Every structure is written in structure tokens, then in C-alpha cells.
Amino acid sequence: MTEADTKPGCSHPVRHRERVRPARYSGPGSARAARLVGDARHWGSRLPPVVRDSLLPTLLLVNVMTTRLPQELAVAVALTAALALPLVWRRRAPLTVFGVVAAVAFVQWLMDVQLLADIALLVALHTVAANSGRRGTLVAGAIVEAGVLLACLRWAAEGAFPTTFVAATAMVVAAAVLGVNVRTKGVHLAALEERAARLEHEQEQQARLAVAEERARITRELHDIVTHNLSVMVALTDAAVYAQHRSPDKATTVMLQISETGRQALTDMRRSLGVLRTDEPDAERHPLPGIAQLQALADQMCVAGLPTRLDVEGGYTHIPATAQLTAYRLVQEALTNTLKHTPPGTRAEVRVLCSATTVTVDVTDSGPCPALPGATPFGHGIPGMRERAAAYGGKLRAGPLPGGGWGVHTCLDLSSSGEVSA
Missing domain, CATH: 3.30.565.10 (Histidine kinase-like ATPase, C-terminal domain)
Structure with a gap:
């Protein structure tokens, strides 16, 4: 160990520890974490859609009830429930759920209450992009981006507005792009399924024609x-x-x-x-x-x-x-x-x-x-x-x-x- 490593005020030990962390977390622990994530995805895919869509609202409600002060608890729980609970029905009516979540988020902004449940806006935007056309996705994205601007103007730290706005905008774009990718993949899979069904039908017809032709030949x-x-x-x-x-x-x-x-x-x-x-x-x-x-x-x-x-x-x-x-x-x-x-x-x-x-x-x-x-x-x-x-x-x-x-x-x-x- 060098002298610089032993000095309390020296910055070298901090950089040295930062260089070591990737090697330490890329070992068996990271592999176990990846297996746990894979098992969680596999287990989650076997749950009914309603149960899966209820997990996020439940976690958000648990979070707000365990982190808020008693005098803020009632308002925070009410706003979190209004933001998160509509997500349970987001697959059935994505546009309606997005409209409700956006309206509640605007009320939250008017009341000057910051909540982790604002992530519901990104989830609702993702659902709209995955189930609606280009026009609906653009309108929903514009609404969320306007909310991001309002939120950054009110709650961004002094001097951190550009960074905060860019980061939030990137999250909005990512949610929309992921939703569009899901919709494109679904359309592609549907086309493949239709083509496979058509080919199977044609093969069955050809098989029946071949059987009929062979029967006629033998006859x-x-x-x-x-x-x-x-x-x-x-x-x-x-x-x-x-x-x-x-x-x-x-x-x-x-x-x-x-x-x-x-x-x-x-x-x-x-x-x-x-x-x-x-x-x-x-x-x-x-x-x-x-x-x-x-x-x-x-x-x-x-x-x-x-x-x-x-x-x-x-x-x-x-x-x-x-x-x-x-x-x-x-x-x-x-x-x-x-x-x-x-x-x-x-x-x-x-x-x-x-x-x-x-x-x-x-x-x-x-x-x-x-x-x-x-x-x-x-x-x-x-x-x-x-x-x-x-x-x-x-x-x-x-x-x-x-x-x-x-x-x-x-x-x-x-x-x-x-x-x-x-």
C-alpha cells in the first residue's frame, strides 16, 4: 500500500475502490442475480394479467404508506391510489386509463405534492403506445412531455433544470419507443400466425387434393x-x-x-x-x-x-x-x-x-x-x-x-x- 492510499484526504483510494467494484459484481453474485431476475420473469409470466397489473399499484401504495409522515399520509395515499389503481385496467382501455392518470397527475401538480407514483404516467404511456396507433402515441407523449416540463419548472433543484428535464424526457421517449416496439412485434407475430394458418390450410387442401387424385388413379x-x-x-x-x-x-x-x-x-x-x-x-x-x-x-x-x-x-x-x-x-x-x-x-x-x-x-x-x-x-x-x-x-x-x-x-x-x- 502506498502513502497516498493511507492518507485520509487523498482521493486515490476512492478511485481505486471504484475500479474494483465492476470486477467484484461481475462474479457469481451477478450470475445469481440474473438467475433470480429470469426466475421472477418466468414466474410473473405465469400469473393472470390482472394480477400482474396489480403488482405495481400495490408496491406504490406500500411505499407511500411507509415513507410519508402522518400529516401527509392521507393526501399522499389518495393521490397514489388515484394514479396507480387505474393501471389495473390499462390493457382493457389504454386511452381511458391514460386520460385518468394524466388528469390525476395534473391535480397532484396543482396541489404541489411530489410522489413516486408519477411513474404511472410512463406505464400508461407505454400501454398506449403498445395498443394504439401513431396518432394516439404522439398525443399521449406530448401530454406527458408537457407534464414533465411543468414538474421540472416547479420541483427541479436550482440550476438542475436542464439535466432534470433531459433525463425525464429520455424516460418519456424510452417508454413510448418500448411500447411501439411491443406493438410492432405483436403485429409481426399476428402476421406470422396468419401466414402459418394460411399455409397450414393450403397444405391441408393440397393433401386432400393429392389423396383424391391418388384415389382416382387407383380407381x-x-x-x-x-x-x-x-x-x-x-x-x-x-x-x-x-x-x-x-x-x-x-x-x-x-x-x-x-x-x-x-x-x-x-x-x-x-x-x-x-x-x-x-x-x-x-x-x-x-x-x-x-x-x-x-x-x-x-x-x-x-x-x-x-x-x-x-x-x-x-x-x-x-x-x-x-x-x-x-x-x-x-x-x-x-x-x-x-x-x-x-x-x-x-x-x-x-x-x-x-x-x-x-x-x-x-x-x-x-x-x-x-x-x-x-x-x-x-x-x-x-x-x-x-x-x-x-x-x-x-x-x-x-x-x-x-x-x-x-x-x-x-x-x-x-x-x-x-x-x-x-
């Missing part, structure tokens, strides 16, 4: 698979029954074809439903049918009793699998309708024209037309075909031909986004 697939294979099996069964006595060998061949058709139907159904099960391997073992399988389809129809001629023009290796599946299903449904609704002896022709950007499908038959012009006696088949064609930007034309018979025509646009719903 079309099952309709085409079941209708086609059952129609072929029925036709083959009739042929087997007819030939079992006259030509047993032919009947045996037809029965084997029925069995093969049934197995193919089961395979197609497993493949179509495999997307709904993660443990279903058939969808990977059996590729989707496409243009390459049209010849097997035509042969199957020939065996079932519908002579079918197939003509595929152009290369199709560049065509997406879903587009090929669409073309296959269109041909399959058209031939199935012909097999079901035309008499024996009807012949069918299939023409598929493949190009770089389109796939044109034409299926015609020589059977008689429906009794009513434009009628579609094929249940859900033609609507399903229209949906498949529309997925690739095509329009399906199905109807009687000028020279007799029935025709189905469509042109698939490969540039369309129909791979999902095909």
Missing part, C-alpha cells in the same frame, strides 16, 4: 385391370365350354389361357396397390406395362375372340413410362369395351403413332354402333379414359365412325405434366 387402374381381365376370362370360359366336347385340346389351351389371365390380373393388382405398402416387392419386380406390351395385349384379345391388328409407328424408347402406361390403358379399355359390347365376328384395329413430343392412339372396330347416337353404354370406362388423356393434355374422342363401327382417338402431349396422375 382407374383397378377398373381397367379388373374389367379387362374379367372380360377376357369370361370370353375364354365361354369358348372353353363350347369347345370342351368338340375339341378337348383347344379347350385345354383356352383353360390354360384363363389361368394365365388370372395370374396376370393378380400381378397387375399387386403392382398397382404396391405404392400403398412399403413392404410390397411386386411393384419393383414387374415393370409397368407400356407400348412394348401392346402386342401381348392384342394376342390376348385374339385368343378371347376379338381379332385385333396392331400397328405401332415410330420409336417409343424415349417416351416416359407413365405416358406409355396411359397409352396401354387407353388401348386396353377400348378393346375391352369392344369385346364386351360387340357381337362375335367383330374385328379391331389399333394404331399407335409415336413422335418426339406426342403419342397418338387410334382404336377402331367393325362392330355395330349403339342404338342412340352419341350414347356411351360403357359405364365408367370412357370417363376414365378421358381423365387419363386429360392428364397429358389430350382430348379423347369416342363415338361411331362414318363408315360404321366405333372409334376412339386421342393425342397425348409429352410436354404436359401428367406423370403424376397417369
Whole structure:
């Protein structure tokens, strides 16, 4: 310790102690204080708003009752209660509460009574700024600033008016700015909540549309698979029954074809439903049918009793699998309708024209037309075909031909986004 440190009148010890204080208060004690403040905020946030808003008036009343002289107690308590108690309802009616507090503060100024409860003006201003618009905040701030000027003119110490006025004005500005920040944050949070709710609603709508689209796709697939294979099996069964006595060998061949058709139907159904099960391997073992399988389809129809001629023009290796599946299903449904609704002896022709950007499908038959012009006696088949064609930007034309018979025509646009719903 130096000599200067030991002299009673020396100022060095005071400066030395001031330099040491920050280090002493930045240790574990300050950390404990921060934890206490955090715990107090957490505990306070769990209280009802009315209880939280009642804490400050209660503290102000306790303060005035414990610090005032008995002869000043009645007036001080009355003014403190008039200033602080309206704060309990400040969230419900911020402008009204501010007006009451400002009026009481003016009465207090007229009575020349200084109170700690004047802080209620800052709290009321903060509430107005947090819940009202810019105009209300400016008016309330101007009123409080006028009160600050009056208070400083009457109660500021001699020579301390500028410092006191600037300090009080800074408190007014801080209260208003904090309130505006709270309001801005609330508006931002409300906008985020609205956007989140809107996005959630849109996601739900998209999910419902996706489910509906997937249900429609599975329905079309099952309709085409079941209708086609059952129609072929029925036709083959009739042929087997007819030939079992006259030509047993032919009947045996037809029965084997029925069995093969049934197995193919089961395979197609497993493949179509495999997307709904993660443990279903058939969808990977059996590729989707496409243009390459049209010849097997035509042969199957020939065996079932519908002579079918197939003509595929152009290369199709560049065509997406879903587009090929669409073309296959269109041909399959058209031939199935012909097999079901035309008499024996009807012949069918299939023409598929493949190009770089389109796939044109034409299926015609020589059977008689429906009794009513434009009628579609094929249940859900033609609507399903229209949906498949529309997925690739095509329009399906199905109807009687000028020279007799029935025709189905469509042109698939490969540039369309129909791979999902095909």
C-alpha cells in the first residue's frame, strides 16, 4: 500500500475502490442475480394479467404508506391510489386509463405534492403506445412531455433544470419507443400466425387434393385391370365350354389361357396397390406395362375372340413410362369395351403413332354402333379414359365412325405434366 492510499484526504483510494467494484459484481453474485431476475420473469409470466397489473399499484401504495409522515399520509395515499389503481385496467382501455392518470397527475401538480407514483404516467404511456396507433402515441407523449416540463419548472433543484428535464424526457421517449416496439412485434407475430394458418390450410387442401387424385388413379387402374381381365376370362370360359366336347385340346389351351389371365390380373393388382405398402416387392419386380406390351395385349384379345391388328409407328424408347402406361390403358379399355359390347365376328384395329413430343392412339372396330347416337353404354370406362388423356393434355374422342363401327382417338402431349396422375 502506498502513502497516498493511507492518507485520509487523498482521493486515490476512492478511485481505486471504484475500479474494483465492476470486477467484484461481475462474479457469481451477478450470475445469481440474473438467475433470480429470469426466475421472477418466468414466474410473473405465469400469473393472470390482472394480477400482474396489480403488482405495481400495490408496491406504490406500500411505499407511500411507509415513507410519508402522518400529516401527509392521507393526501399522499389518495393521490397514489388515484394514479396507480387505474393501471389495473390499462390493457382493457389504454386511452381511458391514460386520460385518468394524466388528469390525476395534473391535480397532484396543482396541489404541489411530489410522489413516486408519477411513474404511472410512463406505464400508461407505454400501454398506449403498445395498443394504439401513431396518432394516439404522439398525443399521449406530448401530454406527458408537457407534464414533465411543468414538474421540472416547479420541483427541479436550482440550476438542475436542464439535466432534470433531459433525463425525464429520455424516460418519456424510452417508454413510448418500448411500447411501439411491443406493438410492432405483436403485429409481426399476428402476421406470422396468419401466414402459418394460411399455409397450414393450403397444405391441408393440397393433401386432400393429392389423396383424391391418388384415389382416382387407383380407381382407374383397378377398373381397367379388373374389367379387362374379367372380360377376357369370361370370353375364354365361354369358348372353353363350347369347345370342351368338340375339341378337348383347344379347350385345354383356352383353360390354360384363363389361368394365365388370372395370374396376370393378380400381378397387375399387386403392382398397382404396391405404392400403398412399403413392404410390397411386386411393384419393383414387374415393370409397368407400356407400348412394348401392346402386342401381348392384342394376342390376348385374339385368343378371347376379338381379332385385333396392331400397328405401332415410330420409336417409343424415349417416351416416359407413365405416358406409355396411359397409352396401354387407353388401348386396353377400348378393346375391352369392344369385346364386351360387340357381337362375335367383330374385328379391331389399333394404331399407335409415336413422335418426339406426342403419342397418338387410334382404336377402331367393325362392330355395330349403339342404338342412340352419341350414347356411351360403357359405364365408367370412357370417363376414365378421358381423365387419363386429360392428364397429358389430350382430348379423347369416342363415338361411331362414318363408315360404321366405333372409334376412339386421342393425342397425348409429352410436354404436359401428367406423370403424376397417369
